[in-house]
Structures are given as structure tokens and as C-alpha cells.
Amino acid sequence: MMSLVSSFRRELWQNVFCYKKTVTKWSHALLSTTQDGSEISSEATNYEQKTESTVATTPTVFREGNKPSSRARFMYPEFLPDPKFEWRNPIREKLERMDMMKRRSQIDIPEFYVGSILAVTSSTPHAPNKISKFVGICIQRSGCGLRAQFVLRNVIDQLGTEIVYRIYDPTIQKIDVLRLEKRLDNELFYLRDALPEYSTFPLDMEVEFLPEGSDVPVNDVKVKLKSKPWTQRWDLRSFNGIADIPVLTPKQLIRRSKNLKPWEKYDLMKQYRLTIPEEEQNEIFAEVYSELHQLELLRKKIKRKRMFVKPVKTS
Template identity: 65%
Template sequence: MSLTRILSKSLRLNFQLSKCLAKCFSTTISSKKIQLNTEEKSENVLKMADYDSRGQRPIVPSQYRHIYPEFLPDPKQEFRNKLREKLERTDMMARRSVIDIPEFYVGSIVAVTYSEPHAPNKTNRFLGICIQRTGCGLRAAFVLRNVVDHMGIEKEYYLYDPTIQQIECKRLEKRLDDELLYLRDAPPEYSTFPLDMETEFLPDGAEVPVNKIVIPLKERPWRTKWELHDMKGLLPETVIAGKNRMKRAAAFKKPWEKYDLMKIYRETIPDEEQQAIYSEVHSKLNQLELSRKKMKRKRGFVRPTKEH
């Protein structure tokens, strides 16, 4: 009888131990499930942070690709690196939070204040018309031209250069061409602007005006054979050359390129990728625009004074 009692007790103990182990195992499994569910929910929340309430990407204004062209990467595939491009975008947004980079185009009058160690006040300022915008990302640059003391001066600035202290758009407008390099061969009055030019403001919500001025060229020699380029902002009478030059110009033209879809595809970024890029920086850019508008209102507001 003693053996049977001992065996029964051992069986009971084993049964109780198995119950305890089963409970512990079930609790660990449930806790792991809860952790997995919370992790999945947090990942979904992080993923949905870039989307709106309908589960779609935020609607980015179509003019962003014209206002902020430097956020688009180089369309050449051999120069693409998605990690580098994303890091550059974060650096660009950090720089924009420090300095106000206004909207401007080729043809706008822009003033740049930058630090220079050899200047008397350690700063220098240059104002001119923007004749070219090149590059992308942190390598985005623009060229300003002005005629000072009957001498044409051009300066190239990197848009996100840390030595730049202030960028002011004195006159916001566009021109008929994407580049105004022909101003080098034009009369100097078309490139002369006062260095103390006052800012010309546009009403809120107004479209950027297009200056349809047609510029004549000086007599030859020119720096470029402008008859080979289809420039809308040049006076045709000044570009007309001799018969031999016109024949060369006709042979140089490639009218079929505007129908080459593969060439257009290789030189542009797809709309889906543009939407994805601008959706990353849309919220921050929107906040910067709102703060800029508030600053403009504060500058325009004049506090009334009491008359004694």
C-alpha cells in the first residue's frame, strides 16, 4: 500500500507541475502576441504618418516642382543613390529652417548677403538678375549678373552654402527662356540694376508674372552662336546671319527630339517619384511658408501711435 500511495502522490505532483507549466507557457505566448501586435500597430502608425486620413499620400501642390526644383534628384541613373538623396533632403530642410530661401526663377532679381573674411564688415552683398539655375540637392546653384561701373559681373552661389546669410528676392518674375546667358552679348542696360533696389511685393495668391521682353544682341563676335539656339527672348532681327550660317543652323536643329519619348523619359523624373519625394518634405515646407507669411504680415503692420 505504501508503494501505491507514493506512486499516486508522484502522479499528482507531476500533474500539478504540468498544469503550472502549461499556464506559464500560455502566458508567455500571450505576452509575445501582445508585443507583436503592439509592434505591428506602431509600425503601421509610423507608416501611416506619411499618409492622410484616407490612407493616401498628402496632396502636394503641383507648383512645388517649379518652386523647389533642387529637391528632385539627377535623372541620370548612374548618379542616383537613394540613401544619399534622402540624407541631402534632411540637410536641405535643416538649412531652410535656419535661413529663409525665397521663391525665385530665372529672370528674377535676387540679392545675396554672404560672409567674406576680407570684407570690412566680414560680409558682402551682391544684387543681380538670375540668369541660370543648375544642379540638384546640395549642389544646386544659381548665377547672378549685374553691370557695375560699366563692367559686367557674374557671381555663382550654391543655394545651400552655409556662408550665405540672407537671400532676398527683390522682383519675382519669369522670362521666356530657361537660361539668360545671352545677356552677356546684349547691351548693358538689360543687365543693369541698382544695388539698393527696393523689394517689389506681389499680392497673396497672385501668379508669378512672365516678362515677355525681347532683347536685341550686340554686333558680332558673340560668345555663343545664338542662331543655333531657339531662344524666344532674343530679337530675331539681331540673330539673323548670312546664308551659310543659316544653313548650318538649319542642319544643327533637331525638330524630331520633341517627339522622342525615351529622351524625355531619361531627362525627367517620373511623376510618381516626384510625388513621393515632395510628400516627405511637404509638411515642413508648408510650416516654413506659413511662418514666412506671418513675418511678412508683421513687417507690413505699423503700430499706430497716440497723438498728443
């Protein structure tokens, strides 16, 4: 046994020694063909020039921070299809994206989130001037494709009013963002049972402009609910925007623990079923990102014109 191991080691070291000899021969031959390394330096410069030319000619690749989906999937969530596999249809989704881009070229659909205050002007046959305007806070944004919609809420004459708008509805003439902000929750349906002051906004509210390039502010206000009864059991669900939730009784705590599902955050398959893969998101937004970016630049240009006040000569 020992003789076999020793013979194997001997052969291994002989092979290593022969490999070193061949490498040194090749290196000496290469150095002898060059004059003080001039040929090597010229080859190196040629290689650098080739690499520079290839870098200049290759198309720009979105890196991790500049990917369209990293920002666009929050600004334009309706471009992502329904994650349910039984509702997927690539041809229908592509045709819908084409229709959505045509609609966006005709009307300015600005960036907004749940919690932003919007003013929507739409055409209605029953209005005196065939035009109606509604101002309210966005309490939900849902749907995908041409079925994307949002809900506005406002208290008018001490009566809570909610209107559901389709984002790509042809009757919508204009969408203005009066106050761009976010809230602590993805849905604000608990404003139905909150005090009216949290849902009351004047119909002649003026636009509040944000500095260009600034992040969207997050309004961390916590609303106070009215006394019971409520439309839903908000205390049995976890919301970050509700203040002074009454202390639950032991029976209510048991009921709340039954409704909670803490294991869902570890369910990777459920997260996969409820989301679109990142590779597919990049393909979708790479298809429409250039047109969306041009429309966003045009919207910023119009915004600057609105903010600019032409000076008036004084005598």
C-alpha cells in the first residue's frame, strides 16, 4: 500500500516539474520575440482599444439601481399582468399595453399613490355643462391592464362620497394630483369609520408642488375612529394608520389570533403565485419604458411652466 502511494506521489511531482519547465520555455520564447516588451505593450494597447470600442457600441444595460422595474413597478403597477396563471394571456396583455400607451399619449395620467389627493374631471351626460369634477383622497388602487381602477373619497355636505374611476376610462378628461403623498397602509377603507375631518377636502383645493427630484413624502398621520358600530372589525386586523384602538378582551384576542396568519410570510410559493417574476417585469417595462419616460419628461416640462410666474412691469 505504501509503495503505491509513494509511486503516485513521485509521478505527480514529475508531472508538475515538467509543466513548470514548459511554462518557463514559453515565457522565454515570448520575451525573446519582443524588443524590450514593445510588442507586448502594443498588443495590450490594441486590446484596450478593442474593449473600448465594444463598450461604446454595446447597448446600455440597466443595472440594479437603474432598472425600469425598480421604480416603474410602483409608479405604473397597472402594466404588470394578473399573477394568476389561469388569467394569463400574452397576446391580450401586449394588446392592452399598446392601448394603454395610446391612451397615455392623449391624456396625462400622473404619478399617484394611495393617500394622494386627486381631482378628476370627467364627462357625464347628466351634468349641466356635461363635465363634472370630483376631489378626494385615494383610498384604494387595484386592478391591472385596462381594468385598473382607483377609489376617491370625500365628505361633501356631511355625507361621505366615494367614486370608483377606471384609470383608462375614455370619459376621463383630466387627472390632477393636488397633493402627492403616501400613507402607512395600502388601503384606507377605515376612513369610512373615521372622523370626517380626515376625509374632508375643499373642491377648490390648490395644487401643492413638490421640489423636482425629491422623494414622495409619507404622511404618518394616524386617524381616530368613531365609536362603534363600524362597517368592519378594524381592531381585529393590523393597520398602521389607526390610532387609539381600544384594548381587546381575551375573547377578542383569541378571535384575532384565528384571523392572523403569521406563517404566510414564510410561504415562498404563495409569494411566487401572487407576484410577477422580476425577469418578466424587466421585459414588460423595457417594452414601454422609453415612451413612459418621454411622457414623464413632457409632464415635468408642463409642470415647470405652471410654476413659473411671468414678471409684470411696474410703472
